[in-house]
Each structure stands twice: as structure tokens, then as C-alpha cells.
Amino acid sequence: MSETTAVTNEPVEVWITGIGLATSLGEGLDANWEALNSGQMNVDEQGFAPYIVHPWAKVNLEAQIPKKEQRQMEAWQRIGTYAAGLALDSAGLKGNKDILSRMDMIVAAGGGERDISVDTAILNAEAQGNCTPGFLNDRLMSDLRPTLFLAQLSNLLAGNIAISHGVCGTSRTFMGEEVAGVDAFKIALARIAGGQSDIALVGGSHNGERKDLLVLYEFGDYNLKNEFKPVWARKDHPGFALGSAGAFLVLESKPHAEARGAKPLARLSKVVADRARRKEAGAVTGTLDRLWSALDVQEAPGAIITGATGAEPVTSEERAFLDHHKSFAVRSSGTRFGHSMEAQFALGLALAALSISRGALFAPGDSSGIETDMKEAPTQIVVVGAGHYRGEGMALVEAVK
Amino acid sequence: MSARDKFGRPIVVVTGMGIVTSLGAGKSDNWKKLVAGESGIRTITRFPIDGLKTTMAGTVDFVPVAPFTSTGLSERLGHMAVEEAIAQAGIGSKGDFPGPLFLAVAPVEIEWPQRLELAHEVGGTQFTYDDLLKVCGGGKFVNYHHRFLFGSVADSLSDTFGTKGSPISLSTACASGATAIQLGVEAIRRGETDVALCAATEGSVNPEGLVRFSLLSALSTQNDPPQAASKPFSKNRDGFVMAEGAGALVLESYDAAVARGAKILGVVAGCGELTDSFHRTRSSPDGKPIIGCIRKALADAGMAPEQIDHINAHGTATPENDKMEYVGVSAVFGEHTGKIPVSSNKSMVGHTISAAGAVEAIISLLTLEHQLIPPTINYDIPDPAILFDVVGNKAREARVTTVMSNSFGFGGQNASLILTREPA
Numbered sequence: 001m002s003e004t005t006a007v008t009n010e011p012v013e014v015w016i017t018g019i020g021l022a023t024s025l026g027e028g029l030d031a032n033w034e035a036l037n038s039g040q041m042n043v044d045e046q047g048f049a050p051y052i053v054h055p056w057a058k059v060n061l062e063a064q065i066p067k068k069e070q071r072q073m074e075a076w077q078r079i080g081t082y083a084a085g086l087a088l089d090s091a092g093l094k095g096n097k098d099i100l101s102r103m104d105m106i107v108a109a110g111g112g113e114r115d116i117s118v119d120t121a122i123l124n125a126e127a128q129g130n131c132t133p134g135f136l137n138d139r140l141m142s143d144l145r146p147t148l149f150l151a152q153l154s155n156l157l158a159g160n161i162a163i164s165h166g167v168c169g170t171s172r173t174f175m176g177e178e179v180a181g182v183d184a185f186k187i188a189l190a191r192i193a194g195g196q197s198d199i200a201l202v203g204g205s206h207n208g209e210r211k212d213l214l215v216l217y218e219f220g221d222y223n224l225k226n227e228f229k230p231v232w233a234r235k236d237h238p239g240f241a242l243g244s245a246g247a248f249l250v251l252e253s254k255p256h257a258e259a260r261g262a263k264p265l266a267r268l269s270k271v272v273a274d275r276a277r278r279k280e281a282g283a284v285t286g287t288l289d290r291l292w293s294a295l296d297v298q299e300a301p302g303a304i305i306t307g308a309t310g311a312e313p314v315t316s317e318e319r320a321f322l323d324h325h326k327s328f329a330v331r332s333s334g335t336r337f338g339h340s341m342e343a344q345f346a347l348g349l350a351l352a353a354l355s356i357s358r359g360a361l362f363a364p365g366d367s368s369g370i371e372t373d374m375k376e377a378p379t380q381i382v383v384v385g386a387g388h389y390r391g392e393g394m395a396l397v398e399a400v401k
Numbered sequence: 402m403s404a405r406d407k408f409g410r411p412i413v414v415v416t417g418m419g420i421v422t423s424l425g426a427g428k429s430d431n432w433k434k435l436v437a438g439e440s441g442i443r444t445i446t447r448f449p450i451d452g453l454k455t456t457m458a459g460t461v462d463f464v465p466v467a468p469f470t471s472t473g474l475s476e477r478l479g480h481m482a483v484e485e486a487i488a489q490a491g492i493g494s495k496g497d498f499p500g501p502l503f504l505a506v507a508p509v510e511i512e513w514p515q516r517l518e519l520a521h522e523v524g525g526t527q528f529t530y531d532d533l534l535k536v537c538g539g540g541k542f543v544n545y546h547h548r549f550l551f552g553s554v555a556d557s558l559s560d561t562f563g564t565k566g567s568p569i570s571l572s573t574a575c576a577s578g579a580t581a582i583q584l585g586v587e588a589i590r591r592g593e594t595d596v597a598l599c600a601a602t603e604g605s606v607n608p609e610g611l612v613r614f615s616l617l618s619a620l621s622t623q624n625d626p627p628q629a630a631s632k633p634f635s636k637n638r639d640g641f642v643m644a645e646g647a648g649a650l651v652l653e654s655y656d657a658a659v660a661r662g663a664k665i666l667g668v669v670a671g672c673g674e675l676t677d678s679f680h681r682t683r684s685s686p687d688g689k690p691i692i693g694c695i696r697k698a699l700a701d702a703g704m705a706p707e708q709i710d711h712i713n714a715h716g717t718a719t720p721e722n723d724k725m726e727y728v729g730v731s732a733v734f735g736e737h738t739g740k741i742p743v744s745s746n747k748s749m750v751g752h753t754i755s756a757a758g759a760v761e762a763i764i765s766l767l768t769l770e771h772q773l774i775p776p777t778i779n780y781d782i783p784d785p786a787i788l789f790d791v792v793g794n795k796a797r798e799a800r801v802t803t804v805m806s807n808s809f810g811f812g813g814q815n816a817s818l819i820l821t822r823e824p825a
Contacts, residue, residue, distance in 0.1 A: 051534075072681065105676070110551060111508045120530045123520040127528070134451025136513060136608050141452060144609075146616040150681045150811070154508040154551075154572045159812030162678040168690070170674040171814060172580055175508065176552030176570040183569050187584070194591040211530050215519075216511060218537035220546035273567035275559060390552055391567055 011193040015257050015264035015400065016353045018091025018250030020083040020203070023337050023347070024054035024243055028086060029354055031057075036336060036351075036362035043228045043241065043338075044209075050225045051218075053208045054338030056244035065164050074113040074151035075244075077160050080205025080343075083246025084161045087201060091250035092262060097166060099260070104169040104197045105158055106188050108181040108204035108342040112152035114212045118143045157205060167201050178307065179273055179391025180204070181345030186271040186393070188251050198256040203248030203350075204343035213242060222311050222388055230335040230366035231310040232319075238312035240388060243338020247346035249353065264400040265357040268349070270295050273393035284317035284386055289324065291394040292382070300327035301376045303361045305352050306384040307333050307344035318386050322370065328382070329374035335365040345385040345393060352381035352397040404656045406670070407703045410590040412824045416663040417490025417651030418763045419482035422750040423459030423644050426481055432767050435775040436796040440628035440749050442642050448608055455620040457627030458606045459644025459751030466604075472509050474604030476554045478647035478756075479504070483562055483600050490651035490663060492596060493563070500594045502564035503584040504555045505577030505601035507755045511549050512607060515542075554602065564598055574810030575715070576674075577601055578648060578758025579818055583672040585652040595657035601759035602647035611643060617682060619719060631752075632779040633716035633745035634723050634791050641717040644751025648759030655824055667766040668821045670803070671702025677813035684725040690815055691729030698805065698817035699733070706734045709741060709819070711774060711799065713765040713806040714789075716745025717752050722809060727787040730807075742799055743789040748778045758808040762818055765804040769822045774799055 021028065024042040025035035034040075044055045056079060061070055064085030070078060088094045093103075122139045150156050155173040162168055172187075174180040184202050191197040207213075217223050217240075224239035251268060272294045276287035304325065308315050322330055333348050340347055355361050361378050364371035379399040386392045406412050420427065423441025424434040434441075441459045447469070450456040464481070466473045493499045520528070522536045547553055555568035573580040578601035585597035614620050621630040621640035632638040658665055675697055677690035684691060699706060715726055731738045746764050753760050768774055773796050780793035806818045 111510055114510070116530050119516065120528075120533075123516060123533070124527060126517060127520055127526045132451070133449030134453075137449065137452040137612065140609055140612040141454075141615070144612060144616060147681075149613040149617065152508070152510075153574065153811065155574050155810075155812045155814065156681060158676075159681055159814075162676045162813050163681070166678055168676040168678050168813075171573065171676040171812070172584075173572050174569055175506070175572055176555060176568075177550055179552070179567055180570065183567055186567075187569070190591060190593065191587065196587055196591070211534060212511075215534055215537050216546065216549055218534060219542040219544075219549075221538045221540065221543075222546070223538075275556075275567050389547070389550060390556055393567065 012195060013254040014189055014192045014268045015252050015254055016249050016266045016268055017252045017257050017262045017264055018087045019265060019350045019353055020087030020090060020248040021350050022059060022079060022083040022086060023245040024057055026057045027059045033354060033358065039363060045228060051214050051223045052228050052241040054241060054243035055209055069164050072147060073160055076112050076205055076207040077151060077157050079207055079244060079246040080157045081160045081164050083205060084201060084248045085165055087248035087250050088165055099199065100166045100168060102169045103167050104200040105161065105167050105171045106184040106200060106202045107158040107173045108184040109154045109157050109173050109175060110342050111154050113210055115148060116211055177341055178344055178385050178387035179393055180342050182271065182273040182385050182393025185349060185395060186273055189268055189271050192251055192253050199252045201248055202251055203346040205246035206244060206340035206343040208242030208244045208338055208340065224310060230368060231308050231332040232366060232368040232370050234310040238310055240309040240311055240334060240339035243340045245337055245340040245343050245347055247343050247350045249346065249349055266353040267398045267400050269396040269398050271395040275391055284314055284392060285320040287392045288318060288321035288386065291392060295382060295394060295396045297382055297396060298380055303329045303374055303378045303381045304384055305331045305333060305348045305381055307348050309334055309339050309388045311388040314386050314388060329361055329372050330370050332365055348383040348385060349395055349397060352383050355381060356397060356399050411592065412655035413586045413589045413652050413669045414655050414658050415650050415666045415766060416653050416658050417486040418666060418766060419485030419649040420760060420763050421461060421478045421481050422646035422753065422760060423461055424750055427485055428767060435749060435764065436773055438776045438778045438794060440778060442627045442630055442751050444627050453611060454615050454622050455611060456624045457630055457642065459642060460606045461645040468514065470512050470548060471604045471607050472548060472554060475506060475602040476557050478604055479554055479558055479600055479602035480561060482647035482649035483558055483598065486649035486651050487562060492651060497563040498598055500596035500598060501566050501588065502555060502559055502568040502598045503581040504558065504568060504570050505581040505755045505759065506554050506570050507603055507605050508572055509549055509551045513609060515545055572755065573814040574812050575754055576758055576808035576810040576814040576816040577755040578760060579808040579816035581759060582650060582669060582762055582818060583674065583816065586669050586672055589652060589654050596651065596653045599652055600649040601756040603754045603756040604645050605754060606643050606645055614643060621718065629779050631718050631748045633718040633748050633777050634784055634787050634789060635780055636782045636784040638718040638720060638723060640719050641747065642751040644753045646750060646753040646756045646760050648756055648763045650759060667769055668824050669818060670821045671698045671819035673698025673701055673817045675815050677815060682811050683721060688725055688728040688732055691725060692732045694815035695729060695733045695817050698819050702819040704819065707737050708803050709805050711768060711801045711804045712741055712743045713761050713804055714743050714745045715807040715809045716747055718747060723787060726807060727789060739788060739790055741790060742774055742792050742797060744774050744777045744792040746775060758816065761806050762820060765806045765820050768804060769801055772798060772801055
């Protein structure tokens, strides 16, 4: 909110004071926590066969989004707007106009759903010989819903959050697949730590139940096909199962939180990002090693929550990095929630903050041996995100002492 | 001279600029045509215009991209603008720019020629979307994966120019270019970096891009003659004209620029940003978010309204935008409003959407350099409800020390920049 504030000399401590989760495992922190610890999964192998997706667990949308606003949104916006509302509830900010009107927002987003039936009909008509010069123009002018564009524009998730929840300080939307989520938290943290902002809503959403997205990732043979396997067991059949998820966090300066009596769930201590030159073998492992060094992680016992995709070669390169930290308990968010692309890093941070606030790391997601039990209460969790094609990032989430 | 502003923050200066618009490539060509009041708007020849309500745009036709994609064109335009900006700044070495990249870029998606290619790959005359999906894999279309990732343009710029760290691709709709600059300013003020590359690019004139804005009734339909379509602040304005282009700025801390003997082209003295939650495409009727945005920019620059002596308006020429921009500006500037010459570059170059904030910041800095304000062309029937001192039809010589450049976009995005010639 306060760009004008003089740059502070000492970085301000940044707390996570709210978490909103609406995923394939359910809505809210309790439902997700219980599902994680009971080994529950929500995998659809049939609806998009041979592709596998993690479908969104249905919610009562009206609890967070007025009906007339829902009609203006496509699913990816409803998922995100819903999760954003949960985060504001969790932080005790819902309806607090004074704070919401100056709250900053950074959203990591892709684009919205295409109208598959319109696209298919136009392509069929063209194949049937409709190829006059104005054919495509005529069909688009008559078949596209006028407001569909607004449900597709990347920055309109933020726009919908502003409209539905009144988050009206500043609004920025970062794009660029997985690492957009890392950059969103990196910038939000830097702004608060540097005195340029007091409080921010940061996160993303993804609708994985979209054939137009399957097309994009199938171009690169990235989709997991035929049979679900945990991320660590996909080496011979690499790929990701798209997941539907909304994940938002409220980041807040410690003084701002204390002044309004808000309790911290955890502290966001550091977020770092880079872009490995992936044409060189080993570049991702090297980049992740360097990012780790920049975090000031204490020795074990600690935990790592990774958004590893299951795509190759990046997942094997990340495994090589994880091998350097074998004493850390690892959890893959991709196994449990699928790959929610721009939202995956926010999801990882949400799970880290949730684990710290509950004094336990959630249960391992498979029997690969990579995900081991953790008996102690985690005080430091490293969140890792290496994009399926580009971009690497890491964050350190810590208990507030 | 102090190297810090009055809030104790590093002063952020501009040491390199690059620009491409429908008028041409480069600062010198663009400036010559802008002050001559030339229009870059023309009838579209890139694709058939049969059946369209709007048939003109500010396309950049002199940059060949084959096969054409909008994302491919925005990448090319981005390269051209960045190359010019870095060359002028004379910073780093070839392929080794010593700072981060903040890139404003349009949302990316697979385009119609590629969709048609898939349909032809399927063959036949009766197929489903699943049939399309079946032919996507196997490597034949692997380049389309890379092409249509949202991060692809930033990836390419980062590879070529060697920017540091994770490049950020962003969209705040029509305010995107201003947001890219704002992110660079904030990073330098935080002391994270001495230099940042802030770029913005737009290549979206394709059939669906045009139809989308057309269906929202946002575009001018005054197709003939195309050069007269964009009429900011005129009574008979009827919408904006889509356009392509790119702008790039090298931002540096004043200290770093002076230390390496760089020529300082101007100062980004202040940035303001405030979200409007009234409606997805319309401004709050009371103008409060625009008013708040402008006030935040003034506060951030530590300036009084009277210190602004030119406004490079958002001025899209939609009935709604121009009215609301006047409502907002006049509420902040009061009696001073009529004393500020106001102009909209969009009358000539059209609305470069994601790039507009950067393109217009560069034109604002050129205005400061030349002490000459480019005109708002097609200003023949002034809107009597908009009492700006519009620089109509002919460039005007003026003493300009401080420019405000406004950007307002769909989704309630408002951003204002304050640019000066010299550090305050």
C-alpha cells in the first residue's frame, strides 16, 4: 500500500497470517489436513482418459462468491476467488474494509478456459469446406459469448477477487507457468520486508479439468497417461496429472499483524528464484543447490515440500538435488494434489505453513522411500518448485519463535 | 545533488529507451512522425476483414514473422525495443545485461492457424476435441508447447540479452507497461539491484483478438478513413483502435548511472497504483480509484499537483475512459486542470494494450527531452464535457519539467507514473 514509505534499513519480519485452500482434497484447512494424513486421493482416470486429472472437490460457491458474480467467471476464476475468500477468512480480514481497501495483491495466473464446443464446431465447419475469407470472423462474431474474454484474461482472477472480496490496494498478475508463483511470493515478501507494503494477498488457482490445457502440454508429451502413479514412481512413464486447486496466503508485516492482534501461522523468511539454462544436463540440480545455499537452512531435522511435476528430465535432476539432503523429510504436493501449474508453489507454501502451525508434517504420500516419516514438529520447511520446462524457486517457511 | 530522493530512497533514472509502434521502429522515426501528427492506423491486411465491424488497427506490418503468431510477433517487437534500449544505455556487454527483466506481455494461448493445423492433422469432416488431443503428442508439435507457454517471450529475451535471475512476465491489462516500470523502480529502491530492464510488448491483432474487444463494444467502428478512427477527447469518439508495439526502458539508480558515466534521459520520480472493484470493464462512477491512483503517484513523487505540467493521458477514445479520466484528473488538479496540456498518443499509434504504459512513458520522456508535446490528432469536435487543454492536431512547444503518464485497464487496473527530466 505505501510505496512512499522510506526504505527501511532492517528487513521487516513477514508473517503468514491466513491460508485459503480449495483443492481436489476438499475446502479449508481441516479437510485438506485430514485428507493428507489419511492418505486420501482424488484422482480421475476416466473423465479425460487416457489423461489423468485431480478434479476439484465441489464446494458451496455462494459461501464466498455472490451468485451474480459466479456467472461472470469460468471455473479457474471461481476456484481462485473461492480460495482467496478462505484466506481472508483465515486471517480474520473478511469484510474489514479499512484493511482490504489498502491490501496489495499478487496473483500467479495462466489464462482461462476456451469454449471447447465453439472451437470444435468452427474446426469441423472449416473441414467441411467453409473457407470463405470471412468464415472465421463470422463464426467468432456470432458464436463467442461477449463476456467470455473477461473469464479468460489472466488479470481478471485478480479483478474478480477485488470485486468479490474488496481487495483493492494494488493488483498485479504474474504469468509464466510454475515460476510465476515463486516470483509472486518473492516480490510480495520483498515489498513487505522493504517497507513498501504492509499486507498482501498472494496465490494462484488452476483448473486442471481442461482439454485445452491438455492440448498445450500434450504438444510436449507432458501429460501423465493411463495409470496414476506417485510423482516419484513415474520415471519410466514421466508426466504430470493436472490438478485443480486454489491456494492463497495472507502475508503481513509483523508490526501490522500485532497491531490488529493477528496470530502468525508461520513466518515466510525467504523466497528465491532463478532460471537454469536447461540445455545443459545438470543445470537444474546446480541451480537448486545454489538456491538452497541462499536460504540459510539449519541442519536437519527439517522438511522439504516440493512441487515436483513428474516430468523428465527435471524430476530426476531434482531427485539428485534432494539426494544432497537425505536427512530431510520430503513430501510431494504433486502426488497428492496433481500439478496445479501457476498455483503449485502457493499450494506448497500453504502446506508448509499449515504443517508448522499444526506442529507436525503430514503423512508420506507413497512408499518410494523418498517420503519418510517425521516425528518432530517441523520448525523449518523448505518449499521447492522446479517448473516442468523452465524456472526454479525455493522458499523457507519457519515457525515464529 | 543528492543521490537519494526526499524519502531517502535511491533515485531511479532512465538510461536507455527503445520503441516500436505502427509508426515505425526506433525513437527517432517515431518521434518525427508523432510530432508531425502522423497516424499509424491502417486497414488490416494481415487477415481477411470480411464480416468484422472494425477493420483497421495499428498493426506493425514491417516486421515479418513467419509463420505468423501474435506471441511470435510480440517476441520480435520485444527484441527490437530491448536491443535499442540496451544499446543506448551502453550497459553490460553483449548478451550480458546486469539486472533482472520485468516484462509486460499479453496472455498467451494457442492461435487459430495452429488449431486448424491440428484439425487438418486429424483429417475428415467430423471430429471431436478428443480427436484433436490425440494428434498433439509424439513430438510433431513440440515447438508449439514452447511457443504457447506464458513465459516464452520472457524466456527468449532473457536468453538473448542475458538478464539476471528469474524473468517476470506480468499482465495488468492496459496498465501492464506501467506495472513493468513500477516493478523495476521498486526493486532499485529496495536496493536489490542497481539496474533493471523493463519492457512491454504487444502483437495481438489477430481475428479472435479483434473480435473479443469488438464483442465488448470497446473498439471504434469508424473504419473509413482508418487514420481518423482514434479520436481521444472528441465528442464523436466511439472506441479505441487496437495496435501493436513495444517499449523498453533501462532503469538505473542515479548513483550507478553517474558512476559509469551514463547519460541520464529522465527520472521516474513516482508511481501510483490503486485497484477499482466496481466492475470488470468499467470505472467506479465516482472516479475514486482513479483519483486515489493519481494522488498515490503524486505522494510517491513527493509532489503537489501544480508541479505537473503535462499529462500523457491514457486517452483510449472510448466514451467511458476519456470521461472518467477527466473526472479523476479534474478532481485531483482542481483549477489547475485547465492549465495542463493533455495529449493522447493513442490518437496516432492506437492502443498498444500491454505495451501502452511503456510506449507512452518513453514518449513522455522524449517530450521532456524535446520540450515539444505530440498532438492528439483527429481532435476536430471537442467533447464539451471534457475541459482538458487538449494539444489538438498540432504539436505544441511548451516548458515541460514533469509529466504524468496514466494507464487504466480492464479488471480495475489503474497506474500512474510521474517522470521528470532531472532529479528533484
